[in-house]
Structure formats: C-alpha cells, structure tokens
Amino acid sequence: MDNNRIDQIIDKHQGEASSLIQVLLEIQSENNWLPKEALERVAEKLQVPFTRIQHIATFYKAFSLVPKGRHQIHVCMGTACHVRGAPRVLDTVQGLTGIKPGETDLDLKFSLETVNCLGCCALGPVMKVDEKTHGKMAPAETANVLKNYE
Amino acid sequence: MSEILLQIDGKEVRAREGMTILEAAQGAGISIPTLCHHEKLEPYGACRICTVEVEVRGGTRLVVSCIYPVEKNLIVRTRSEKVDRIRKMILELLLAHAPDSFVLHDLAEEYGADKNRFEKEASFCIHCGLCVRYCAEVKKKNAVGFVDRGTRREINFIPEIASKECNICKECFPLCPTSYLQATFVLTEALAFPSSSSEIL
Amino acid sequence: MARLNSPEELEKFRQELLSKRDPNTPCISVCAGAGCVASGANEVIAAFKAEIEKQGLQADVDTKGTGCPGFCERGPVVVIYPEEICYLQVKPEDVTEIVSQTIKEKKVVDRLVYADTTTGEKATHESDIPFYKNQERNLLGSNIKIDPKSIDDYLAIGGYSALAKVLSRMSGEEVLGEVKKSNLRGRGGGGFPTGRKWEESRNAPDEIKYVIVNADEGDPGAFMDRALLEGNPHSILEGLIIGGYAVGAHEGFIYVRQEYPLAVENVTIAIKQAEAYGLLGKNILGSGFDFTVKVHQGAGAFVCGESSALMTALEGKAGEPRPKYIHTAVKGVWDHPSVLNNVETWANVPLIINKGADWFTQFGTERSKGTKIFSLVGKINNTGLVEVPMGITLKDIIYKIGGGIPGGKRFKAVQTGGPSGGCIPEKLSDLEVGYDELTKAGSMMGSGGMIVLDEDTCMVDVARYFLDFLTDESCGKCVPCREGIRQMLKILTNITKGKGETGDIELLEELAEVAKEAALCALGKSAPNPILSTLKYFRDEYEAHIKEKRCPALSCKELIAYHIDPEKCKACMICLRKCPASAITGGKNKIHIIDQEKCTKCGTCLEACPPRFGAVHKISGEPVPAPIPEDARTIIRKSR
Numbered sequence: 006m007d008n009n010r011i012d013q014i015i016d017k018h019q020g021e022a023s024s025l026i027q028v029l030l031e032i033q034s035e036n037n038w039l040p041k042e043a044l045e046r047v048a049e050k051l052q053v054p055f056t057r058i059q060h061i062a063t064f065y066k067a068f069s070l071v072p073k074g075r076h077q078i079h080v081c082m083g084t085a086c087h088v089r090g091a092p093r094v095l096d097t098v099q100g101l102t103g104i105k106p107g108e109t110d111l112d113l114k115f116s117l118e119t120v121n122c123l124g125c126c127a128l129g130p131v132m133k134v135d136e137k138t139h140g141k142m143a144p145a146e147t148a149n150v151l152k153n154y155e
Numbered sequence: 156m157s158e159i160l161l162q163i164d165g166k167e168v169r170a171r172e173g174m175t176i177l178e179a180a181q182g183a184g185i186s187i188p189t190l191c192h193h194e195k196l197e198p199y200g201a202c203r204i205c206t207v208e209v210e211v212r213g214g215t216r217l218v219v220s221c222i223y224p225v226e227k228n229l230i231v232r233t234r235s236e237k238v239d240r241i242r243k244m245i246l247e248l249l250l251a252h253a254p255d256s257f258v259l260h261d262l263a264e265e266y267g268a269d270k271n272r273f274e275k276e277a278s279f280c281i282h283c284g285l286c287v288r289y290c291a292e293v294k295k296k297n298a299v300g301f302v303d304r305g306t307r308r309e310i311n312f313i314p315e316i317a318s319k320e321c322n323i324c325k326e327c328f329p330l331c332p333t334s335y336l337q338a339t340f341v342l343t344e345a346l347a348f349p350s351s352s353s354e355i356l
Numbered sequence: 357m358a359r360l361n362s363p364e365e366l367e368k369f370r371q372e373l374l375s376k377r378d379p380n381t382p383c384i385s386v387c388a389g390a391g392c393v394a395s396g397a398n399e400v401i402a403a404f405k406a407e408i409e410k411q412g413l414q415a416d417v418d419t420k421g422t423g424c425p426g427f428c429e430r431g432p433v434v435v436i437y438p439e440e441i442c443y444l445q446v447k448p449e450d451v452t453e454i455v456s457q458t459i460k461e462k463k464v465v466d467r468l469v470y471a472d473t474t475t476g477e478k479a480t481h482e483s484d485i486p487f488y489k490n491q492e493r494n495l496l497g498s499n500i501k502i503d504p505k506s507i508d509d510y511l512a513i514g515g516y517s518a519l520a521k522v523l524s525r526m527s528g529e530e531v532l533g534e535v536k537k538s539n540l541r542g543r544g545g546g547g548f549p550t551g552r553k554w555e556e557s558r559n560a561p562d563e564i565k566y567v568i569v570n571a572d573e574g575d576p577g578a579f580m581d582r583a584l585l586e587g588n589p590h591s592i593l594e595g596l597i598i599g600g601y602a603v604g605a606h607e608g609f610i611y612v613r614q615e616y617p618l619a620v621e622n623v624t625i626a627i628k629q630a631e632a633y634g635l636l637g638k639n640i641l642g643s644g645f646d647f648t649v650k651v652h653q654g655a656g657a658f659v660c661g662e663s664s665a666l667m668t669a670l671e672g673k674a675g676e677p678r679p680k681y682i683h684t685a686v687k688g689v690w691d692h693p694s695v696l697n698n699v700e701t702w703a704n705v706p707l708i709i710n711k712g713a714d715w716f717t718q719f720g721t722e723r724s725k726g727t728k729i730f731s732l733v734g735k736i737n738n739t740g741l742v743e744v745p746m747g748i749t750l751k752d753i754i755y756k757i758g759g760g761i762p763g764g765k766r767f768k769a770v771q772t773g774g775p776s777g778g779c780i781p782e783k784l785s786d787l788e789v790g791y792d793e794l795t796k797a798g799s800m801m802g803s804g805g806m807i808v809l810d811e812d813t814c815m816v817d818v819a820r821y822f823l824d825f826l827t828d829e830s831c832g833k834c835v836p837c838r839e840g841i842r843q844m845l846k847i848l849t850n851i852t853k854g855k856g857e858t859g860d861i862e863l864l865e866e867l868a869e870v871a872k873e874a875a876l877c878a879l880g881k882s883a884p885n886p887i888l889s890t891l892k893y894f895r896d897e898y899e900a901h902i903k904e905k906r907c908p909a910l911s912c913k914e915l916i917a918y919h920i921d922p923e924k925c926k927a928c929m930i931c932l933r934k935c936p937a938s939a940i941t942g943g944k945n946k947i948h949i950i951d952q953e954k955c956t957k958c959g960t961c962l963e964a965c966p967p968r969f970g971a972v973h974k975i976s977g978e979p980v981p982a983p984i985p986e987d988a989r990t991i992i993r994k995s996r
Contacts, residue, residue: 025672026655030614054291055313056300057673063302064674064831066656067614083576084771084807085733087821093958097936121658121825123615124579125391126731126805127428127739136617138394144936144958200679201833203874217873222679237873241836244870248839273843282832304657304674306842308832 006036011046022051026061029068038069066118074109074116076154078102079133083122086129090144094130095119097144101151114154161229176220176231177205187220187233188242188262190249190332191283196292198222199284204245204262208232217241239266247272253279253333279335280310286327286336296320299327299336312340314347359634362642363520370511377512382417382459383437384408385500386446389424389586390618391579392431396447397421400432403448407455417459420509423499423587426741427487430470435482435500442482443468473737473759490756492719492727493743495703499587504622507629510590516635518706522598523643526709531602532558535705537713539725544570544661544698545776545802546878547724547791553695556685557603560693565605567596568670568689568696571612571619572654572661575774576825578805580729581699583741585612585619588703589626593649595705597636600647603695608649611666614656624651658775658829662877663696664688665831676831677877698803700729720746724790734771734807737762744789751785754808765810769893773802775822775829776882778889779815798889800882814911815894816901820848822886830879837880840871844887853914856902861891906977913957917980920961922947924971927991931961931972947989952980 014031018024025047032043039062048055062068080095099105102115109116125131128140132147139150159170163180170179175198180187190202198221205220210230217237232238246268250259254270259281263270287310290298298316302309312321321340328337360366386392386401404419427433430444436458443454443465450468457463470479472486479485482500502509510516522531536551557565569592573581585592596608612620627649630636638646652670659665660675667689669675688694704726708716717725724746730753733739737759744753750770754760761767769779778799780787787793791801809818823845832838844867847860868884875881891898900906907915920931920940925947932940932948939955942948948971950961965972 021672023670023672026669027653030653030655053672054297054300055316056287056291056297059311059313060301060674061655061672064304064657065654068655081576082825084774084805084821084825085577085731085739087576088734088807088809088813096956096958120615120656121829122574122576122578123390124573124582124613125394125428126577126579126733127741128391128394128431129733131394138390140391140394145960200876201835203835203876206874218681219679223681240866241870241874244840244866245835245874248835248843251839274846282835282838284833301674303832304659305827305830305832306838308838 006032006040006043008046010035011043012050015047015050020051022053025051025053025058026065029058029062033068037073038071041070066120069116072109072113074113076115076135077133078115078117078151079120079123080106080117081121081123081125081129081131081133082119083126083129085126086122086131089129091130093144094132094142094147097147098132098151101148115151159225159227161225161227161231163231164233170225172225174225176207176209176218176223176225176229179225180220180231180233185233188265189221190258190281191285192221193285193289193330196285196288199288201282201284202245204242206238206241208235208238242266243268249281251276253281253335256281256333258332278309279333279338281333281335282308283332285330285332286310289327289330294320294324294326296324310336310339312343312347314343315349317343318348359632360641361634363524366511366516366520366641370514370517373508373512380438384417384419384454384459385422385435385437386420387424387431387433387500388421388504389428389499389583390616391424391428392433393618395431395445397432399448400434400446400451403451404455407451408459411455411460413455413459420503420506423502423504424496424583424741425482425500426496426583426743427485427738428740429738430740433500440481440483442470442480442485444470473762487738487740487742487757487759490752491743492745494707494719494727495584495591495700495729496587496741496743498591499583502588504587504589505625507590507626507633510588514710515590515706516594518709519594519597519635520641522601522709523641523645528558528602528604531598531709534708534713535602538704538708538716539713539723540701540704540708540716541724541791542698543700543704543728543804545575545773545800547801550697550701553683553685553697554599554603556683557605557693557695560686562693564607564690564692565603566689566692566694567600567603567605567608568666568694569596569608569610569699569702570661570663570666570696571610571616571623571699572658572666573613573616573699573803574658574661574829575776575803575805577733577771577807578731578774578803580731580741580804582616582619584699584703584729585610586616586622589619589623590630591706592623592699592702593626593630593636595702596649597640597647598705598709599695599697599702601645603693605693605695606646606648608647609652609670609689610649611652611654611660611670613654615654620651620653627651657831658825659831659877659879662879664877666696667694674831676833677879679876700804721788721790723792728789728801728804730804730806732758732806732808735761735765735810735813736808746790747788749785750780750787750789753789753806754785758808761808761810765812767808768811768813769809769815771799771807771809771818771886772805773800773885774805775825776800776878776885777802777805778885779809779818779893781893798892799885812909812911814852814907814909815890815897816848816907817852817909817911819886819890820845820852823848823883826879826883830883834874834876834880836871836873836875837877837883840867840875840880841883843867844871844884848887851898851901852907852912854901854905854912856898858902860902861895861898864891900977904977908976910974910976912976916957916974916976917952918950918955918957918959918961919973919975919980920948920950921971921973922984922989924969925991926969926971928966928969930966931964934960934964936960942989945991945993947984947991949983949989
C-alpha cells in the first residue's frame with residue numbers, strides 16, 4: 006500500500022491521534038493486512054510512539070500483521086452458537102481447509118478465524134465467508150459452502 | 156492543599172488532598188507491598204498486591220492503595236485475613252511464572268505463599284509494566300512496549316529504537332523484578348537489531 | 357431538501373409527508389436485519405421488486421427492506437400492509453405466488469403463515485402470532501414499519517417529535533427530571549439509574565462533556581442492540597441528542613462493534629440525513645443548541661464494552677480499563693465528564709419524553725421499570741428478540757413466547773448476563789425477571805442475552821466455555837484476571853476431560869474470591885460468576901465429573917462413548933455410510949459396531965439413526981460393552 010493512500014486515509018480523519026484505530030481499520034480493510042511500513046508511516050504522520058501502534062495492532066482481533074487469504078472464514082463461537090454445536094462446525098472447517106483459527110493456507114485462499122459473536126444468534130451455528138453470512142450451519146454443509154470459493 | 160486526616164491500621168495519619176492511600180501510608184512509615192509501583196511513574200494498579208480494606212459510607216471495600224485517593228475520616232486496614240489471602244494468591248499465581256525472583260521470594264515468605272501451588276508456566280514476565288512505563292514516561296523513548304492481550308500479553312522491544320537508545324541507557328534493567336527484561340533485550344539484540352554489516356563493508 | 361429551521365417547520369414537513377402517504381397503499385415489508393439477510397432476505401427483496409416491476413405495479417405497491425422485528429427463527433419475515441399479513445421463511449420462489457394471491461387478489465397464502473410447532477394452529481396477522489402477542493413491543497414494534505435507510509420513514513411514524521418538544525418547551529433540568537422520574541435503569545448490564553448518571557455529569561464543572569452510545573454488544577448470544585441500531589438508527593440518535601441537551605454535552609460518540617457492518621452503515625447514513633435536515637449540527641431546529649456525532653468502530657475486543665475501556669479506545673489506545681474510583685460520568689474521555697449508556701437505554705429516551713415518565717412507569721415492577729428486550733436463543737423453539745415488561749416470569753418467556761424446548765427435551769436452565777452472568781435453573785422458572793431478582797438468584801440481567809439450555813447441556817462445560825471466552829478477551833493488565841482466569845480455565849478443562857481431582861472445586865472457589873475482590877474491572881470481577889452460579893445449582897454435575905469421570909448430560913467428548921445397541925440395530929447402513937471417520941463396521945443384515953478407537957464423537961450416527969430404531973446412544977461413566985461376537989451379528993429377517 007503506497008504512502009499516498011495511507012496519507013489520504015489519515016487526512017480523512019483529520020490526522021487526529023484519537024482516530025488511530027479508525028485509520029488502521031481502514032488500512033486493514035483495503036489492504037487485507039497491516040504491513041510494517043504502513044504502521045511506521047501512520048506512527049510518523051500521527052506523531053504517536055510506535056509502541057502504541059504495535060500494542061493496538063496486536064491487541065485488537067480485527068488486525069492482521071501477516072497477509073491474509075483471498076477469502077476470510079469466520080466461525081462464530083458465541084454462546085448461542087456454541088450450545089447449538091459450533092465446535093463441531095469449526096472442527097469440520099479445520100479438516101476441510103487444513104488450517105486452524107488464526108492461520109492462512111499455503112495458497113493464500115482461505116484464512117480462518119473464530120469470532121465471538123456476529124449477532125445472528127437466533128440462527129446458530131453461524132459461519133461467515135467474506136461478506137456472506139450463513140446461518141443454521143451443519144458440519145456436513147460446510148463443504149458445500151466452501152467449495153464455491155476460488 | 157488542604158490537610159486530610161485518616162486512619163490507617165488504627166493510627167491517625169495526616170495526608171494532603173490528592174494523595175493516594177499508599178503515599179499517605181509510606182509517609183507515616185506504614186509499609187504496603189507493591190510490585191508495579193514506582194515513585195517516578197503514574198500509578199498503574201495492575202499487580203493488585205497493594206490491595207487494602209477501606210471503610211467508606213458504612214461498608215467495607217477492597218481497593219488498590221496506589222490509586223485510591225485519601226478521604227477525610229477514611230478507615231484503612233492494610234492487613235486482614237482477606238487481604239492476606241488475596242496477596243498470598245497473587246504471589247502464588249506469579250510464582251508459577253517467576254519462581255526464582257528475589258522480589259517475589261521475599262514477599263512469599265511474609266505471606267506464606269507456596270511457589271509450587273500452580274504448575275510452572277514458562278514466561279518470566281509478571282507484567283508489572285515498569286520497563287514500558289519508565290521508557291515512556293521518564294525517558295520518553297518508547298523503546299519497549301506491550302503487545303497482544305490476555306495471557307498472550309508480552310513486552311517487546313522495537314529493534315530500530317532499541318538499537319540506538321538502549322546500550323547507552325539500560326535504566327530500566329534494575330527495575331525488572333524477574334530479570335526477564337534483560338533476557339528479552341539480549342535476545343532482541345541478537346535476533347532483530349538492524350544489521351551493521353554494511354558499515355563494515 | 358431544505359434544512360428544517362424550527363419545530364414548526366419540522367411538523368409542517370411531517371404533515372406533508374403523511375399527506376403524500378396513503379395508509380391503504382399495499383406495502384411489502386421484508387426484514388433486512390443481519391439475521392434475515394443471512395437467511396436470504398436480500399434475494400427475497402430483489403425478487404419482489406422484480407416481480408412487481410414485471411406486473412407493472414410499481415406505482416401502486418411499495419416494497420421495502422425494514423428493520424429487524426425479532427422473529428429470527430422464522431426468517432425471512434415478510435409483512436404485507438395494510439392487512440398486516442405475516443409470512444414466514446419466505447423464499448424467492450414464493451414471491452410470484454405472494455404477489456398474485458395476496459397483493460392482487462387479497463388472498464392469503466396459507467402455507468406461508470405461522471403455524472404453531474406443537475398444535476399446528478395458524479395465525480395470519482402479525483399481532484395474532486403468539487410469539488408477538490405476548491410481548492410489549494414499545495421499542496421493537498416500529499422496526500418492521502420503517503426502512504432504516506430512510507429518515508422520512510422515521511419522521512412519518514412521529515420521529516424527532518421528542519427532540520422538537522425538548523428543544524422548544526423543556527429545559528435541560530426538566531428533561532433530566534423526567535428521566536429521573538421514569539426510573540429508567542441502564543440496559544447494558546449494570547442497571548445503574550440513568551437519571552442519576554446524567555445528573556452527575558450535568559453537575560460536573562467542565563465546559564466539555566460527552567455523551568456516548570455503547571453499541572459494542574460484546575455478550576455472545578445478545579443482538580438486541582444490533583436490531584435497534586440497524587433497524588431504527590434515528591431513534592438512537594434522537595435519544596442521544598436529547599441526552600446531550602440534558603447533560604450539557606455538544607459532542608456524541610457512537611461506538612459500534614466492528615462485527616456489525618450493517619449497523620455501522622445504517623447509523624452513518626442516518627447521521628448524514630439528520631445533518632442534512634438540520635437535526636444535527638449547529639443550531640438544531642433554531643434552538644441554539646449545537647450537537648455533533650461521530651461513529652467509532654470497535655476492532656474486535658469484548659473488553660471494550662466496559663465503559664472505561666471503551667473510553668480509552670475512543671482516545672485511540674488499546675482498550676485497557678481504568679480504575680473507576682472516580683466515576684467516568686465525572687472524569688471520562690480525555691478526563692471530561694462522559695455519560696455512557698447502552699443503545700437500548702438511549703432508545704427509551706424519546707418514548708419517555710413523548711409519552712411521559714408516568715406512562716413508562718406503568719410497565720415493569722417497583723424497582724425495574726419499563727420493558728426489556730431479551731435475545732431468546734439456544735435450545736428454544738422460537739429463537740429471536742422478545743420485548744417484555746419487567747416482572748414477566750421466565751416460565752412465560754420460555755413457554756408462552758418461546759414455544760418451549762425443541763425435540764421434547766427437558767428445560768434445564770437459562771443463562772443470562774453473558775460471561776458476567778450465571779444460570780437460573782428450571783426450578784426457579786417462576787422468577788419474575790428484573791435487575792435485582794436476577795442478581796439475587798446468582799446471575800444478572802446483563803445486556804439481555806437469554807440462552808436456554810436443555811438436558812443435553814453440560815453445566816460444567818458452560819462454565820468452561822465462558823472462562824475460555826474470557827481468557828481470549830481479558831486485556832491482561834491485572835494479575836487476578838489474567839492469571840486467575842488462566843488457572844480457573846485449566847481446572848475446568850481438566851474436569852471436562854476426566855482429569856478433575858479432589859480439591860478442584862475448593863481451588864476454583866479460592867481463585868473466584870481473588871478475582872471477584874481484587875480484579876481491576878468488571879470483566880475480571882464477574883469472571884467467576886458462571887462458575888459460582890453453576891456450582892450453586894449444579895454442584896452434582898461437577899462432582900460426577902470429578903469423582904465418577906461421568907458427564908451427566910452426556911456431552912463432554914472425553915467422557916462419553918457412542919454405542920450401538922445390538923438389540924435395536926436393524927443394520928440399515930445409514931449411520932455406517934454417514935460416519936465421517938469410517939468408524940462403523942457392519943453391513944446389510946450385519947449389526948453395526950462402532951470402533952471406539954476411530955470414533956471422533958461427532959454425533960452424526962446418533963442423528964442419522966432413524967427414530968423408530970433409536971439404536972445409537974451415549975454412555976458415560978461406565979465402560980463400553982464389548983462388541984458382540986462376529987457370528988452373533990447377523991440379523992435374520994423374518995419373511996412375510
């Protein structure tokens with residue numbers, strides 16, 4: 006991600022240090038991850054110590070310091086989903102993709118994360134792939150959903 | 156600054172408005188154990204070992220003395236069965252990480268803490284934050300910071316800053332209660348400091 | 357669209373809007389909340405729009421995506437106005453029939469209306485459906501009537517009239533008085549009297565003050581705030597502006613969880629619309645009151661739902677809570693007085709102003725006034741959002757509204773209050789829901805998550821689940837929480853794996869005391885609650901796990917084994933084929949045997965075995981019977 010784009014995002018938030026998290030969220034969303042150079046640029050422009058950015062980038066689950074896959078799989082592990090069998094869905098997805106939560110596969114196709122509640126609790130278990138949310142997931146159905154992604 | 160009279164362990168103590176219970180106690184020669192406190196740094200309230208009992212508005216509360224501000228007629232107890240139980244448990248939890256720390260060892264003796272109560276877990280950091288806060292607040296270099304959260308939380312040196320600042324400073328080293336800081340620095344230096352081989356060429 | 361510069365102009369504009377809307381115009385309202393969208397609502401809306409256009413009916417029929425009305429179990433939900441005919445689980449394929457039958461011929465499509473799962477009794481109109489009939493939907497009732505992306509829809513149902521009333525006829529003091537009189541208590545979990553919090557900030561001597569909407573909604577299983585913020589964002593804005601006026605704040609923040617992109621989108625649109633209409637910004641409705649709002653997204657941290665951590669996050673830092681010896685209402689964001697309230701709390705404010713505190717206090721009990729939205733989820737037939745007056749019994753919520761437990765299973769307990777709460781057992785289901793009642797029973801109201809558990813739920817696993825959640829979410833700053841939770845989780849995990857030891861329960865209770873008494877923030881202090889409440893009511897389950905290595909609910913994987921009863925097995929091969937681990941041997945006419953070494957305890961065989969055979973069962977606490985000898989496995993089928 007080039008510095009111009011980063012500067013644009015920072016300026017959109019009036020270059021305020023309190024918007025640090027919002028700035029990083031936008032960079033993460035556009036770039037799919039936070040390269041070190043981007044973080045250094047943000048630290049420089051917003052005049053905040055690098056330790057603070059480092060803490061924020063690792064404290065919050067939304068950020069990734071490594072490149073992510075083309076498709077993000079989020080399996081909800083909230084209470085309602087848990088009680089309806091989310092762990093089994095997660096096990097199946099792990100088996101199908103070969104990766105564990107927090108990992109990305111070698112082809113950079115899928116990244117897997119657990120998430121602690123997407124707010125669709127009535128439809129548990131819930132799995133989200135990119136922008137599409139799938140409710141009432143049975144382990145057997147996960148294969149059908151995932152095979153549609155390149 | 157107006158004077159405030161309060162009672163600590165049955166003793167009448169004079170304090171100034173804006174002081175914490177810890178400061179008032181120290182001024183009166185009453186000792187309260189601390190791990191994350193340092194007079195040059197903002198109170199942090201993380202180790203919780205300075206927890207004391209206070210009586211306020213008709214009820215008893217447990218508060219951390221390093222942060223709780225003195226109040227008129229406040230009654231403070233720095234030791235009690237509950238307070239001691241809590242301090243003992245905090246020490247036992249920390250000793251699982253740093254069983255050989257002298258600082259923890261001395262306190263453990265006083266409170267009867269058993270360093271083998273919990274299974275040992277490799278990670279000598281007790282998260283007192285003294286190193287991070289000293290570098291940020293006193294030296295203003297921010298060469299070391301926290302990363303991640305929860306049980307995965309750790310300290311981490313920024314190689315680009317540390318390689319320039321730390322060898323001539325190292326003022327944080329004696330602050331570390333477990334010597335984990337020194338170990339982390341040495342490791343960072345060996346593995347991550349920017350290479351100076353270009354200068355040799 | 358010109359700015360509305362006075363309450364009179366607002367009213368005039370509202371009347372103009374209403375005069376252009378014929379209440380008899382058919383309107384197809386499709387729920388477009390995140391839940392129904394996950395069930396395909398967007399495809400249904402597109403199908404309706406396409407069909408209406410195909411039939412040339414665009415001028416006569418409205419189609420809109422609306423806010424969430426709460427009946428998520430049966431989504432996508434479609435309500436046809438003006439008749440209020442409610443269709444459930446609508447698919448794009450049903451659209452043609454609905455348009456030709458209901459829109460054109462005013463006939464009801466019978467197969468799509470509500471049918472009670474047990475009695476089969478049908479209900480055509482939204483207000484007749486038992487799920488809705490027994491609720492008091494003061495807040496949620498509007499959702500199905502408005503397109504959340506349309507400020508005009510909100511104005512048409514009376515929106516912003518409370519703000520106009522406040523700015524033209526009430527002083528900040530009077531607004532505060534009304535909120536205090538209503539006895540509104542915080543809906544986010546603490547249940548702190550809202551009026552008192554506002555008063556503290558109002559009285560704090562500082563030029564700069566803030567009002568904040570906590571839309572982090574971190575409790576897993578809770579999604580009421582999502583429905584309100586996504587479905588009716590203007591109602592929250594209106595409440596916030598009124599709050600700012602009462603307290604003396606000119607800046608507001610809406611902190612929304614990043615996992616709710618639709619809510620972020622809708623509230624951002626709502627802010628722009630309100631600004632364009634002059635309902636936000638400088639000199640609102642000509643009153644001289646300035647107020648601006650900014651949206652801040654969360655970044656995936658449950659702890660940021662805690663008020664002081666949220667404020668730290670607003671300052672652009674890692675969300676570590678601060679000690680609250682001085683209330684954040686006095687020293688909050690950047691050390692300025694900050695009033696932080698939950699989404700649902702803010703949503704109640706315009707109602708209280710418009711209809712009065714006396715109206716509000718007629719709902720609820722002595723110390724818990726008004727209605728509360730609960731997310732009724734888990735092992736329950738009618739999952740969704742229910743809004744009920746405080747004081748209703750748990751039994752009524754679960755059976756009258758929730759429709760009971762699916763599969764004929766026995767109701768075991770209800771978990772309320774999220775990771776800070778506890779479980780209320782079946783024997784206490786006559787409990788009248790309210791802040792103090794739930795706390796006295798060992799749980800808490802929390803944000804309103806109500807997770808129903810049945811006989812198949814292991815209560816030790818429930819405690820373990822919450823501790824696991826908190827381990828991931830703890831900020832890690834203080835010892836009692838970071839280290840205490842770490843050890844508590846270890847012990848609970850061992851217990852669920854059959855490695856529990858005598859003394860474990862006592863150690864858990866000791867660790868619980870330290871966390872409760874000495875942790876820095878409410879996350880740490882309430883972390884032991886799930887353990888303490890399950891120990892209180894289900895100690896026998898803990899003891900069975902530890903002493904007998906048995907899981908009474910037959911749930912803990914390490915303590916159960918799946919077994920096919922040779923007496924009942926009819927060798928139908930269904931489970932054999934479906935087993936993902938190929939752990940079942942057998943054949944046509946040969947009784948099936950599960951190889952315990954290969955079995956992954958996934959439960960597929962149990963679900964696959966036809967109910968009339970019911971040959972698969974789970975065993976715990978005793979050895980698995982040895983497989984019957986090979987030669988005894990052949991089934992001799994009696995010929996007719």
